[in-house]
Amino acid sequence: MLILMQLGEPNEFSWIINLAFFAFIMIFSLYGAKFQMWQWLKQIETGLHELKRMFIESRQTAIDAFKEFGKSEEEVAKDLDRWMDYFTIMPVDLDPAGILKRLDHLLDERRDRFQEFVAELAPESGESMVQNLENTLEVTQVLGLIFRVVRHFYLLGKKTGSQIMIMQIQMQMPDLLRLAKAYFDALSAFADGKPIGDGIGPLIITKFAREYGGTAENYNHEISREVGYYKVDAEGRTVYALRATGPGGTVGKPGLAVKKLVDKFGDKVTRIITIDAALKLEGEELGRVSEGTGAAIGDLGPEKHAMEQTATERGIGIEAIVIKEDEAAAVGVMDKRILDSVPEVIERIKASILKRTKPGDSVILAGIGNTIGIGL
């Protein structure tokens, strides 16, 4: 009871506690933001270390993958580091006329340079392996880029004391780490040539074509760069089922392929159906199938434009069937739930052909995606 009576009782030294309390209030109201910045910088630093680790490990994985094909580890490391900074300058958009043509040209040029570099660095690799190594290189490059950009803002924020810069990068950090982790986890898939979630489009095309007699032997190569097609008769219609040529990792130029097919087979084509993986919303089921109108293709622009332009000019109906995936599943090894969506998509394709085309019509079925680990 005596103790309780003494609780909180003032004494001659209680002014020290009062002073400490007011000092605390003053310090935090004047320097609270500084403390918070310091805390944010520490959080960015932790994330940055993680990004660096992922980049260094992915670089080593890339070196290990490349050195199997004719060059020493030192030579590979040196050339790879030189290539990490490779960039592409987007075309000027002040005069937008013809920008897609210019972009297409630049992307072709970039692709040529990548292939040339990989062929030089791995002289003993085959065509499929060159494509897989190219993908491995691209993933390493992406991880390097994320790390360098975050480091840039971290150091710049520290140097200038800019709160907004530090705050932005701190707030984006979880998302950046998630993206980097998705690519990092996917690296072994690219290095080993395993199929990835994004490849579901081309896989469905081949499974569909095989149901109607399509084989690797009657696949027509190179209608456009790294894209070919099966010509099959399905439900009384002629179906041109096109996809990039695997099992090497490539997406090819499917938009241009659609344009060429329409130019070649002209008026008989009454429908274009695109099949692709699409980003799912959080909470949605992985491998859920959805359909809609338009060209399902996630390129920078030229391929989608080619499809839309062709469909519009000729008045051809264009529709999309997509398989929902998150980023990690799209770039990582194919998930069983994505693979299990194949029969449903094929059923939807058949239903669409039966409902929206007449016997004797021609249909273009385009499977969009990376063909790594998916044979013809």
Place this chain on the structure above:
Amino acid sequence: MGLASKILGLAFAASGFLILWWGMGVAGLFSYVWSFIGMFVMAMGFALLTSGRQQKEEKPPPPTVTEIRCNSCDFKEIRDFQKGDFILKTVETTCPKCQSAMTIEGVYIVREEPDEKDKI
């Protein structure tokens, strides 16, 4: 670090708080000594309360498997992925049941389903 340590931690933190409160009312320089002891006991209590929080351990990625099916019968084989496997590749081995050719029908991983709490 189970429930006992949490209860102990809570008891320490509460006693520390009481000692600090009481110490602030003690006359003379002993007030500082008691306040310091109170803070120390409280810190020990909080340390016990939070010590069980471990960082989520990262699970290794699930293994990649190759699913091979017979082209004629219903025979199916699932084995670990081997370098060079790709979907729709015809494998060299024949079906042990009917001796027909076999094809790789899938190369995949089986990820864990999301938590029930995330299903809304």
